[in-house]
Amino acid sequence: MARQLDEQIAGRFPVGRRLRVLDVGMGQGTQALRLARAGHQVTGVEQDPTMVAAARQALAVEPEGVRERVRLVEGDGRDTGVHFLPGSFDVVLCHGVLMYVEDPDALLAGLARMLAPGGLLSLLVRNADALAMRPGLAGDWVTALGAFDSTMYANRLGLDVRADRLDTLTSTLAGIGAPLHAWYGVRVFTDQAADGPLVPEQRGELQTLLAAEERAGRTEPYRRVAALLHLCGVRG
Template sequence: MARQLEEQIAGRFAVGRRLRVLDVGMGRGAQALRLARAGHQVTGVEQDAAMLASAREALAGEPEGIRERMRVVEGDGRDTGVHFLPGSFDVVLCHGVLMNVEEPDALLAGLARMLAPGGLLSLLVPNGDARAMRAGLSGDWAGALAGFETGPYRLRKLTATLAGIGAPLHTWYGVRVFTDTAAAEAAVPDDPETLLLVEERAGRTDPYRGVAALLHLCGYRG
């Protein structure tokens, strides 16, 4: 997914521009650090104490220039309006967080307000449209039946939500198309890059991306 994000940033912003990035639910800070190393000014928000400790430890091991470009904030992603002014960021990331909050639409609206005009909103969510198929492939027939029911995180609903908050969907990718359903005895290639290339290709190609475990959605502030 890092390659997909880099692709969107490269296609949207001038080469060499130092972006203001907000990573909500930064976890251990791997993505935030990657962007700070690339020269961007990054603010990571996380409320889990263990994750915060790991992120701060990782940051402490970086060169001074990178440490100066990255700020770690303890807080809830739903409280971005408390910490930051609207329009403060060029890129806002929210990866693997929405499914853990009670009112994801409210969180999304708050994140969109943080974007400057032309800014990128990057989301990683479960793919509700693939629940039935992926459960069926694993032999979970009750889960497959339940997967047909309407639920959150379906592409059509998310597309409408992003349009409604002023960050309409620009493009989307599938993440973990094959790896979640591969047989347990499937061999890992000697060159892991081959596996990455397969997933990368499938994640941007129909119909494969539509049955991925996760969706990576990229919306832009008008």
């Protein structure tokens, strides 16, 4: 997904431009730090104190130049209008957040308002049109059958959360003035893979695996059955 985001940034903004980035629901700050290392000014918003502490710890070991480019805000992503002026950012990230929001329309509208004209909105969501894939491939036929007509699922943490449909988000993005520009599938082949680092003998396969995932995430019909969708909207 990082490669997809970098591709969209490179295609939309002049090379070398230092962008103003807002990362809503930044978690432990992986994307925020990566973009700050690339020279961008990044503001991360996160409401979970544990995640904020992890992000601060990760930031503390970065070079001074990177630390100066990152601002961390402990707060709810639905309150961006309280913290920032409209049009304050060139790029807004909202990755892995919408599944925890019962009604995402207000959140998305608020994020779109944060974008300057021509700004990029990057969303990573669970794919509601492929919810039957994970239980089906695991042989859980009861859950698979129930997933066809649902947008709810139990995640790996055991929480009941929500997924989004591509057509619905496409309509929503058009309605908030940040119409869909590009979209990709994420975790087409690897959704069943165990979490954790690769063992040494597997690391040589990593680049091949990533190349296969990257290709599938851009190719029909594979991208439509991906576990996650990466959508990029552009502020008009």
